[in-house]
Amino acid sequence: MKAAVVTFPGSNCDRDLAQAFAAAGADVVRVWHKETALPEGTDVVGVPGGFSYGDYLRCGAIAAQSPVGQAIRDFAGRGGYVLGICNGFQVLTEMGLLPGALMRNAGLQFLCKPVTLRVATTDSVFTQGYARGAEVMFPIAHHDGNYTIDAEGLARLQGEDRVAFRYADNPNGSMDDIAGVLSANRRVLGMMPHPERAVDPAQGGTDGSALFRALAGMMARA
Amino acid sequence: MDEPKITPELIAAHGLKPDEYERILGLIGREPTFTELGIFSAMWNEHCSYKSSKKWLRTLPTTGPQVICGPGENAGVVDIGDGQAVIFKMESHNHPSYIEPHQGAATGVGGILRDVFTMGARPIAAMDALSFGLPSHPKTAHLVKGVVEGVGGYGNAFGVPNLGGEVRFHAAYNGNCLVNAFAAGLADTDKIFYSAASGVGMPVVYLGAKTGRDGVGGATMASAEFDDTIEEKRPTVQVGDPFTEKCLLEACLELMASDSVISIQDMGAAGLTCSAVEMGDKGDLGIRLDLDRVPTRERNMTAYEMMLSESQERMLMVLKPEKEAEARAIFEKWDLDFAIVGETIAEDRFLIMHGNQVKADLPLKALSGTAPEYDRPWVETPPAAPLGLVPTIGAIDALRALIGSPNYAHKAWVWEQYDTQVGADTVRRPGMGAGVVRVHGTGKALAFTSDVTPRYVKANPFEGGKQAVAEAYRNLTAVGALPLAATDNLNFGNPEKPEIMGQLVGAIKGIGAACHALDFPIVSGNVSLYNETDGTGILPTPTIGAVGLLKSLDELIAGQPVAGDLALVIGQTQGHLGQSALLAEAFGIEAGDAPTVDLAAERLHGEFLRANRVHVKAATDLSDGGLALAAFEMAEAAGLGLTLTASDIATLFGEDQARYLVACDADGAAALEAAGQAAGVSVARVGHFGGDAVTLGAEAAPLADLSTLYRTAFAAAVA
Numbered sequence: 001m002k003a004a005v006v007t008f009p010g011s012n013c014d015r016d017l018a019q020a021f022a023a024a025g026a027d028v029v030r031v032w033h034k035e036t037a038l039p040e041g042t043d044v045v046g047v048p049g050g051f052s053y054g055d056y057l058r059c060g061a062i063a064a065q066s067p068v069g070q071a072i073r074d075f076a077g078r079g080g081y082v083l084g085i086c087n088g089f090q091v092l093t094e095m096g097l098l099p100g101a102l103m104r105n106a107g108l109q110f111l112c113k114p115v116t117l118r119v120a121t122t123d124s125v126f127t128q129g130y131a132r133g134a135e136v137m138f139p140i141a142h143h144d145g146n147y148t149i150d151a152e153g154l155a156r157l158q159g160e161d162r163v164a165f166r167y168a169d170n171p172n173g174s175m176d177d178i179a180g181v182l183s184a185n186r187r188v189l190g191m192m193p194h195p196e197r198a199v200d201p202a203q204g205g206t207d208g209s210a211l212f213r214a215l216a217g218m219m220a221r222a
Numbered sequence: 223m224d225e226p227k228i229t230p231e232l233i234a235a236h237g238l239k240p241d242e243y244e245r246i247l248g249l250i251g252r253e254p255t256f257t258e259l260g261i262f263s264a265m266w267n268e269h270c271s272y273k274s275s276k277k278w279l280r281t282l283p284t285t286g287p288q289v290i291c292g293p294g295e296n297a298g299v300v301d302i303g304d305g306q307a308v309i310f311k312m313e314s315h316n317h318p319s320y321i322e323p324h325q326g327a328a329t330g331v332g333g334i335l336r337d338v339f340t341m342g343a344r345p346i347a348a349m350d351a352l353s354f355g356l357p358s359h360p361k362t363a364h365l366v367k368g369v370v371e372g373v374g375g376y377g378n379a380f381g382v383p384n385l386g387g388e389v390r391f392h393a394a395y396n397g398n399c400l401v402n403a404f405a406a407g408l409a410d411t412d413k414i415f416y417s418a419a420s421g422v423g424m425p426v427v428y429l430g431a432k433t434g435r436d437g438v439g440g441a442t443m444a445s446a447e448f449d450d451t452i453e454e455k456r457p458t459v460q461v462g463d464p465f466t467e468k469c470l471l472e473a474c475l476e477l478m479a480s481d482s483v484i485s486i487q488d489m490g491a492a493g494l495t496c497s498a499v500e501m502g503d504k505g506d507l508g509i510r511l512d513l514d515r516v517p518t519r520e521r522n523m524t525a526y527e528m529m530l531s532e533s534q535e536r537m538l539m540v541l542k543p544e545k546e547a548e549a550r551a552i553f554e555k556w557d558l559d560f561a562i563v564g565e566t567i568a569e570d571r572f573l574i575m576h577g578n579q580v581k582a583d584l585p586l587k588a589l590s591g592t593a594p595e596y597d598r599p600w601v602e603t604p605p606a607a608p609l610g611l612v613p614t615i616g617a618i619d620a621l622r623a624l625i626g627s628p629n630y631a632h633k634a635w636v637w638e639q640y641d642t643q644v645g646a647d648t649v650r651r652p653g654m655g656a657g658v659v660r661v662h663g664t665g666k667a668l669a670f671t672s673d674v675t676p677r678y679v680k681a682n683p684f685e686g687g688k689q690a691v692a693e694a695y696r697n698l699t700a701v702g703a704l705p706l707a708a709t710d711n712l713n714f715g716n717p718e719k720p721e722i723m724g725q726l727v728g729a730i731k732g733i734g735a736a737c738h739a740l741d742f743p744i745v746s747g748n749v750s751l752y753n754e755t756d757g758t759g760i761l762p763t764p765t766i767g768a769v770g771l772l773k774s775l776d777e778l779i780a781g782q783p784v785a786g787d788l789a790l791v792i793g794q795t796q797g798h799l800g801q802s803a804l805l806a807e808a809f810g811i812e813a814g815d816a817p818t819v820d821l822a823a824e825r826l827h828g829e830f831l832r833a834n835r836v837h838v839k840a841a842t843d844l845s846d847g848g849l850a851l852a853a854f855e856m857a858e859a860a861g862l863g864l865t866l867t868a869s870d871i872a873t874l875f876g877e878d879q880a881r882y883l884v885a886c887d888a889d890g891a892a893a894l895e896a897a898g899q900a901a902g903v904s905v906a907r908v909g910h911f912g913g914d915a916v917t918l919g920a921e922a923a924p925l926a927d928l929s930t931l932y933r934t935a936f937a938a939a940v941a
Contacts, residue, residue, distance in 0.1 A: 009556065010465045012381025016646035034555075049644075051379040054465025110374050110639045141378070141641045197643050202660055202775055204649075 001026040001219030005046040006072070008033045008063045008091075013049030013196065017085065020196035021046060024212035026219075033066045043219045044081040045072055047088030049141070049194060059102060059144045060090030069095060081125065081215070082188040086142055089180070089190030098181055098190045099157070100149035105142070106173025112141040114204070116168035117179050117193060121161045124182050125218045126189045129210035136207035138193035140171060145192040147174035147181075157181055164189055225256035225526065232256075236263035242594055249588050257526045257574060257581040264492030264530055265499060265589045268751050273594045274717040275749045278730045282744045283737045288706055289745055295416055296337040296488065298745025299409075300707045302771050306661065307414065308668055309343040310406035312351075312711040312767035314750035318459045319401040323368025327401045328376040328462040332534050334405040335380060336488035339471050340537060342415040342478050343407025346645060347659050348377050350387040350403050351672045351711070351765045355396030357628055357939040362391070365399050366940045372462075373403070374639040379464035380471070383648050384640035385657025385670045388765075391628055391939075392676065397755025402711045404672060404767040408661060415478060417487040419505035419540040419566050424484060426498070426509060426564040429553060430470045430536040433494070434519035436460045437532025466535040466558070473556040474537065480552070482545035489536040495529045497538040498564075499572060503590045505540075508571035511564035513581070525574055525581035540566060600723035606681040609800045609814030617850065617874055617918035623808035624851050624875075625928060630803060631935035650780050654859060655842050656697045656770065658778065667778065669703035669770040675846055676761035677801045678816035683725045687732025687764055688819040692879055694768035695740050696843035699828040700882060702779040702835050703770025708737065710747040710766055715759025717751045725762040726751075733764060739821035740828075742768070777832075781839040782860035783885035785912030789853055789866065790891055791844070793827050793881035794904045797872025803846040804875040823880040830903045831882055837890035837897070844881040849908060850874040850918060852883045857911050858929055866909035869919020885911060 003021040005028055007014045018028045021044075029039045033052075038045065053062035063069060069091075076082050076097050084092040092098045105111055114137050119130040130136065149157070154175060157163055164180040172192075180191025195208030226232060233243050236259055246254055246262050254262065268274060284292035290307055291299035297311035315330025327350075335345050350373045355362045366389075377384050382405065419426075437460035477483060485505065487497040494511070502509040513528050523531075541549055546562070553560035567573070572589060574582035615623075624630040637652040649667055650658035656671040673693040679686030691708065698705045710733060715722040737744055753760045772778055783789075799805060800814025831841060840860075842852050850866065857864035868874055886894055891907065898905030915922045 009469050010379070012379075012468065012644055013646075016644070019646060032555075050381060051465060051468075054379065054463065056465070110371075110378060110641075112378075112641045112643065113634075113638050139643050141643060143378075194643070197646050200646075202649050203643070203646060 001043045001216045002029060002041050003044050003046055004029050004031045004038050004042040005048060006031045006033065006068055008052035008066060010052045010054050011048050011050035013086065016196045017046045017048040020199045020208065020212050023199055024216040026216050031068060033068045036067045036071060038071050038075055042075065044083060044215060045075060047082065047084040047091050049086030049088060052087055052091060060087060060094040063091045064094035073097065076188055079185060079187060083126065084190040085194055085196065086192055089192055090144065092188060092190040097188050098183055099153045100147055100181065102144045103146040103148045104144050105146050110143040111171055112139065114139045115171055115193060117165040118168055120163040120166050123161055124164060124186045124189065125215055126211055127164055129214035135168060137198065137205050138195050138208055139197045140193045142192055145172040145174065147178040149175060165191055228253055228259060236260065237267055238263055242266060245594065250584060255582060257529060258584055260526045260530050261495050261582055261584065261589065264495045266594060272749055274596050274598050274751060275712065275726060276595050277597055278727055281730065282734045284743050284745060286741060286743045289743055290411060292743065292745045293747060296340050298707060298709060299341065299414055300745060300769065301411065302666065305411050307409050307411045308406055308769055309338050309341050309409055310404065310709055310769055311337050311746035312402055312404040312709045312765060313748040314711055314713055315401045315403060316398060316713065316750050316753060319369055320399050322459040323365045324372040325459055325461050327369040327372030329460045329534055330401050330403040331373055331376040332462045332464065332467050333490050334403045335382065335467065336490065338405045338407035339474055340486050340488040341409065342413050343409035344475060345382040345405050345407040347385045347406045347657065347670050348382045348404060349385055349670055349672045349767060350401065352387065352389045353395045353400035353763060354391050355399065356393050357391055359396045363940050369401055370636050370639050376462055376464045378641040380468050381644045383642050383644050383659060384637065384652065385642065385659060386652040387672050389633055389636055392761055394761045397758065398753040398760050400713050400760065400763055402765045406670060406769060413478065415483055415486050417485050417500050417504050419485045419501040419507050421484060422507065422566055422568045424566045425541045425543055425546065425562045426511065426566065427539045427541045428516060428559065428561045428563045429539055430558055431463065431466045431533060432517045432519040432559060433528055433531045434533045435523065435527050435531060438527055438530045460532045460534050462534050469556045469558055470535050470537065473553050473558055476552045477549055480545065480548055482542050482549045484540040484542055486537060486539040489538055491532065493531050493533065493536060499586060499589050501538065501540060502572065502586045508567040508569045508586050509564060510567050510573040513574060513576040515561050515563045517559040517561050525576040529574065598717050598723045599720045600727050601720045603683050603724050603728055606815040612799055613809055615808055615871065616921055617869060617871065618921045618923045620804055620808055620871060620875055621850055621854060621918065622931060624803055624847050625854065625932040626935045627807045628936045628939035629807065630847055630851060632933045633936055635937045635941065649775065649778065650701060654855060656701045656703065658701055665774050667772040667775055669698050669701050669772065671697035672765055672767045673697060674763055674765045676763045677806065677812055679725065679729055679762040679764060681801050682816040683728025683762060684732040685816045685818055687729035688736040688821065689816065689879060690764055690766040691733055691736035691740065691742060692819050692824045693843060693845050694766045695742055695824060695828060696882065698768060698770030699831055700779065700841040700843050702777040702832065703772050704832065705740065705742050705768060705770045707743050707745045708766050708768040710744050710764055713750045713753055713760060713763040713765065715754045722759055729762055729764045736819065736821055740825055777835065779835050779838055779841045783840055783856065783862060783911040785862060787839060787885045787887055787911045788891045788907055789909040789911060790884050790886060790894060791849060791881055791906050791908050792831060792884060792903060793823065794878065795873055795876060795881065796878050797876035798878050799872055799876055802875060802877045817877050817879050819879045827880050827882065827903060830901050834894055834897050837886055837894045838884045840885040842883050844883055846877055848875040848877050849883060853909065854916060856883065856885060858932060862911045863913035863915045863925045864909065864911055865917040868908065874918055
């Protein structure tokens with residue numbers, strides 16, 4: 001599998017995400033935000049956490065307009081796989097690749113702690129390595145993770161089984177406890193929690209490994 | 223533009239004493255220009271020159287086989303094997319944080335991070351030690367909220383995990399909060415960058431963000447006492463931009479990998495002035511700056527403003543001339559300013575040109591080398607009166623008094639606002655004792671802690687200074703790390719008062735004695751004096767930040783007890799209650815002497831625990847709050863009840879030093895006791911873990927009730 005991990009100015013989980021892909025057996029290429037094309041043969045694009053462009057204007061808003069942003073949009077349009085974590089999720093919603101928006105946490109504070117998630121669907125390459133309803137522990141670290149969407153959009157997500165993860169104990173006010181959502185073709189996943197911070201026993205847990213392994217396994221077969 | 227005339231009022235407004243001004247006249251043989259006066263004021267203030275403390279700082283142990291570079295550079299450098307080094311320092315940003323808590327704290331974090339990466343290190347850990355006034359004081363909630371947001375806002379965006387620190391409340395900080403920021407970074411020992419310039423005619427390059435008028439005069443402000451006009455000083459506080467700093471970090475590390483840098487220095491206090499003088503002074507060179515080339519954010523800035531601006535996220539570098547194109551390309555990639563603003567010159571001269579005029583022409587060496595140094599009068603702190611009768615209190619009520627106080631309650635409200643895991647190498651998050659981060663890409667790890675008990679230092683500066691070092695040593699040991707070295711951040715009142723100077727002298731002597739006995743050198747540090755408002759000083763607060771090494775994660779002690787495990791204490795318990803947390807929190811009594819620190823016992827017990835780590839599931843040092851508080855914290859974190867057999871308050875809450883609490887299974891306990899007997903170290907069974915109640919001697923309370931109190935008290939007090 002070839003994973004392209006994007007770095008915007010202000011990204012700070014790009015190395016962590018690259019490492020998690022590599023540990024799952026992927027070939028990782030790092031892509032600078034000023035690039036206008038993704039590397040030849042890219043199977044999956046990783047949009048990492050951090051504070052792209054300082055989160056100025058709105059989280060993810062400027063990154064969505066960056067040169068590499070158009071390349072990611074085109075890649076997703078051709079049915080490519082995209083994983084956006086934390087700030088990456090915010091970027092994907094700003095790009096319009098995922099519905100909804102991430103508002104300020106209900107408690108108004110930045111929040112970093114391990115949280116328990118429930119796997120809400122296994123019908124995606126990202127979540128096929130888990131059992132439906134399984135509880136997994138991933139850390140969160142965000143100020144703006146309060147997932148918000150209009151009633152119609154929420155009904156569609158629910159009806160199409162596109163909620164990937166839900167919080168067991170909602171930390172940020174997200175509608176329907178949503179921690180991660182899939183695109184209509186199920187090939188773009190955005191999530192606020194950090195699976196790349198849970199891939200090594202030294203980090204205190206390895207619940208994130210199944211996500212990266214399943215992705216790498218599927219790509220290897222492809 | 224005409225510069226103001228030099229008048230006695232103008233000199234006083236620059237914080238220069240008449241005798242200091244006389245010294246300036248003697249040095250240059252004429253009246254200084256306005257810009258020159260500003261430069262002298264910046265270089266000679268307490269913050270930059272350490273003029274009151276230098277004599278005593280020199281007495282600290284700063285060397286050892288592990289030390290690559292001690293105090294004097296931007297941060298200390300310590301060998302961690304395999305060609306790698308940890309680079310770290312702690313620095314105060316007290317005065318700005320009191321005036322504007324969010325930006326004051328944020329730029330404190332930004333400054334200390336730059337101190338670390340200017341030496342070539344990628345930051346891997348941050349800590350913050352915070353002292354506030356009483357929660358009931360009208361300013362406190364605002365300060366706590368702003369400072370925590372500022373620390374988090376900067377570090378989270380920059381992308382450095384926060385691994386710990388301290389938060390305390392005391393009336394003595396009502397008018398002066400303390401914000402001590404620590405940062406550590408990782409570098410290869412053959413790629414460490416220093417500030418000494420070399421070579422004549424080398425380009426001096428300005429890097430990073432543009433220069434504005436923010437912070438003009440900040441270093442001078444940080445060296446003055448506060449009064450009720452403090453709110454008028456808000457314009458001298460700088461504004462931080464962690465986004466630019468993150469870009470600056472990445473650009474600097476790319477630049478350093480390209481072999482272009484002769485020397486580099488961050489622009490911190492008194493920005494362009496301090497950094498240029500530092501590089502010239504260390505390299506025995508002069509510096510010529512052409513201010514017309516300095517990237518500015520505002521129009522019509524004067525030479526005075528540019529030389530004293532404390533705009534953040536800037537660096538000054540002496541570049542290998544043949545590398546200019548390569549270096550410029552790196553900064554353009556990161557959309558940062560890169561401007562050649564001057565050159566190194568052979569004469570001992572600091573020459574500042576602006577608009578084709580000479581704005582300053584000073585002997586460079588004299589600016590730092592001959593900064594005044596004072597041997598201020600001091601009086602030894604008188605021995606504390608013996609502790610009188612201690613009021614009676616039940617053991618459970620005593621525990622409630624501690625865990626219900628914001629000083630000893632669970633501090634998740636603070637650290638959950640900090641990213642503790644960015645970098646994906648955090649092994650042990652804040653919360654109990656030292657934080658631990660893996661050395662990226664290796665099986666090694668580093669442990670970090672920050673400690674001081676200001677009540678002790680006030681009662682007995684010498685023992686209090688020793689205790690701060692000893693507690694740091696214990697916290698590192700309790701996670702299985704070998705203590706390597708420390709940084710000291712000395713926060714005191716007005717040194718012109720002999721009793722305050724006596725506190726500083728006593729504390730430094732105590733710190734020195736402990737560092738010497740524990741092979742735990744001080745490799746960097748910072749002094750913050752004049753922490754007084756309307757003549758009332760803070761508690762003397764010499765914060766010790768410290769780093770320990772785990773050669774392998776197998777050495778880590780980070781488990782939790784399970785039901786049925788035994789609680790044992792390493793070290794002897796005598797029940798010292800003087801200056802204890804119990805007296806302060808339960809009765810508002812701050813009396814008696816600080817506990818005595820037996821440094822030989824500290825060393826012996828530390829070595830004993832590290833040698834016997836295999837028998838131990840969890841360990842913590844015993845410090846303020848004593849056995850009962852430490853055991854409660856350990857049990858509560860594991861979701862367990864607890865039984866301690868002792869029922870007397872002095873045994874449960876006494877603060878004798880050189881002690882650890884450990885949790886062991888039955889076999890581990892027996893093995894530890896046998897090892898203790900062989901080594902001559904006291905190992906005593908004091909109770910066990912399990913159940914859903916906390917039992918102290920004859921009294922008990924439900925764990926759930928105590929846990930709720932412990933986990934809500936902090937937010938209730940400040941939010």
